Amino acid sequence: MPTSLITAAQLTKRREAQPAPVLLDVNDASVFDAQHLKGAVNANVFEMNFLAQVREKLGLQPEQPVIVYGPNSSSYASRLAADKLVAAGFAEVEEFRGGLEAAIEAGLPLEGDAAKLKALQQPERAQGQLPVDTAESQVRWIGRNLASQHEGTVGIQSGYINVVDGILRGGELVLDLEQISCIDIGDEETGGVLLKHFRDMEFFHIDQYPLAKVQIEHVDFNPHATPGSPNYEVVGSLTLKGVTAPVGAKLVGDSKNKLTWACQGMVEIDRTRWNVIYGSGKFFQHLGMHAVNDHISVNLKLIFGGK
Incomplete structure (x- = not known):
């Protein structure tokens, strides 16, 4: 089944559905620890054992609906994760391509510290x-x-x-x-x-x-x-x-x-x-x-x- 793209408004409605989809943050753990969508779980798509993390660490099953998101629409992180999940047999995968950036702009519920995320995005420079x-x-x-x-x-x-x-x-x-x-x-x-x-x-x-x-x-x-x-x-x-x-x-x-x-x-x-x-x-x-x-x-x- 091909991946569906969803907007911030659609994401809010989808999370009210039953069974509720798993919200999968595929950013690096440092970004997830700084700030993420409320209720999301994390598996870094760039890790070689990404699918093993999804199955074993997070316990996700192929029949569960999953919504994936990354940092923003210019990143390929979420689409790569969606492709991997579909290829691994996950039947219902949706992609919130706007990612964390669009979630912040839309005022979606978040967990973490905005200042910590900003520090990651604007690190101190050598001098x-x-x-x-x-x-x-x-x-x-x-x-x-x-x-x-x-x-x-x-x-x-x-x-x-x-x-x-x-x-x-x-x-x-x-x-x-x-x-x-x-x-x-x-x-x-x-x-x-x-x-x-x-x-x-x-x-x-x-x-x-x-x-x-x-x-x-x-x-x-x-x-x-x-x-x-x-x-x-x-x-x-x-x-x-x-x-x-x-x-x-x-x-x-x-x-x-x-x-x-x-x-x-x-x-x-x-x-x-x-x-x-x-x-x-x-x-x-x-x-x-x-x-x-x-x-x-x-x-x-x-x-x-x-x-």
Whole structure:
């Protein structure tokens, strides 16, 4: 049976029917705890065990009528929950697509604290200069040739960002090449050969240039980006092997709380711009199995500030 859409007025009437439908709030538990429709029960549709929660924790049966709602009409949470329930055999599922936002606007009976909900929707933002958390952050590299690839990590020595009202404005990161690792080669001896090779002058010449530095010089912030999509485009410079050249990246970043700011992203760099020329077809011919792609992928997971 297809899902029916209902309005706030219809919701009020439906709840007076017998048997009364179960009102299922599919928001995150933190939102439900802050405020929800009176009498609603909660199962987060984004949890992998959503249907198990519905059946086992809440005890809902397929023959029971259910009304689902999420945060608002622009969210797909309630329609996703309705589709899951119908596919699982629930015979009578209705969707109040306007969600909690429409319920508040319509003055429907609620439980919880409006101030608590507002605090969730407008969290405190990180502020000031925040040091990099070297234990929680990670810089991971991937290098490739025609037939295979290797990957590993690079140590982080130090760094910081400047944040104004939760928005990234600048910063720097110092990488420790002495701590470069390869994590995909199980054989220690073979992995050691590769890491020793990285120290050579045609690679990173680590004995002479043990550190690399990233300086953020310009930041474009997109306040309209949806969560999980890049909301920052940063441009700056990378100093590696004594060479400084421009570098840029798209990042997903935000305050975790008033003390912490986090971001993730990926940078593609052409290593030859920093005189890392081993196996490059730009500089050598007849490389055969020794050819190595010029581009290196660098994946960033960076945490700044406190907990």
